[in-house]
Amino acid sequence: MRTLVERLVLILGFTVSGVAGADGSRGAELFEAQCISCHGNAAVDLKTPVLHGQEPAYIARSLEAFQLGGRIDQIMSSMNEIASGLSNEDISALAEYLASQDPCAIDLQIDYGRDGFQEEFAAGREKYAQSNCGHCHDSFHHYAPRIVGQKAAYLELALSQFKSGVRLAPMMPQLLASWTEQDFKNVVTYLSGMRLMRACGDHY
Ligand code: HEC
Numbered sequence: 001m002r003t004l005v006e007r008l009v010l011i012l013g014f015t016v017s018g019v020a021g022a023d024g025s026r027g028a029e030l031f032e033a034q035c036i037s038c039h040g041n042a043a044v045d046l047k048t049p050v051l052h053g054q055e056p057a058y059i060a061r062s063l064e065a066f067q068l069g070g071r072i073d074q075i076m077s078s079m080n081e082i083a084s085g086l087s088n089e090d091i092s093a094l095a096e097y098l099a100s101q102d103p104c105a106i107d108l109q110i111d112y113g114r115d116g117f118q119e120e121f122a123a124g125r126e127k128y129a130q131s132n133c134g135h136c137h138d139s140f141h142h143y144a145p146r147i148v149g150q151k152a153a154y155l156e157l158a159l160s161q162f163k164s165g166v167r168l169a170p171m172m173p174q175l176l177a178s179w180t181e182q183d184f185k186n187v188v189t190y191l192s193g194m195r196l197m198r199a200c201g202d203h204y
């Protein structure tokens, strides 16, 4: 049995969160007003990245790159405009809020049982290790973002942008130059399938 005070706290907490964003912070408010349609659960089928749980410094750097035009939103042409409307304080608030969010709250559906999943996953893990991708991506080295558990459609998009050179990052085009279509598919299946490792309650 909860005490009366505990119940009141729950009810009040619930009411406040309904009005001022999930945790009442400026970052939550901004996210819900300007970002959730493309980066929340309504957007799981879009080729947009999951930002929940991302490194805050990477979120801030990406937004600055969109503001300055060093990075162009290739699919919706809207990130550049949206980022331009944010102040430095907005960016910090958003980065802090998003980094603190649980990536499992984004309801990605992965068909672990489909034909070929296990083979692609195993081959992708090997390719990722051989290519030394984790050197940067598993430790936020050189501001390399978290990609484990990222959405498959977005990983595909980002990798194709690096390969074609429309998006720039240190070493990426060289690393991907010799990859076959199958290599891309395998690594995407591996990284997106690693949602398992984020203990989202998914299972084979
Ligand atoms: C109309 C849809 C749309 C809205 C609204 C939107 N975004 Fe995006 N966002 C995108 C797309 C599409 C990309 C990927 C662009 C690309 O790489 O070509 C992206 C990429 C990003 C990235 C880069 C992440 C990464 O992994 O590289 C960040 C950070 C980001 N958005 C933050 C935000 C924030 C913060 C807001 C709200 C202030 C927002 N976005 C609103 C569509 C949107």
Ligand code: HEC
Binding pocket: 049, 061, 062, 071, 128, 131, 132, 133, 134, 135, 136, 137, 141, 142, 143, 144, 145, 146, 147, 155, 158, 159, 168, 169, 170, 171, 172, 175, 176, 187
């Ligand atoms: C030298 C460090 C380094 C290595 C090695 C590296 N990356 Fe990256 N990668 C980066 C950086 C830095 C970015 C962010 C670029 C930016 O800010 O736009 C990035 C971005 C990405 C993204 C886009 C993620 C997003 O959220 O937009 C993907 C996907 C990716 N890398 C995959 C790989 C794969 C697969 C490998 C192995 C072949 C690899 N990377 C090796 C540094 C590295």
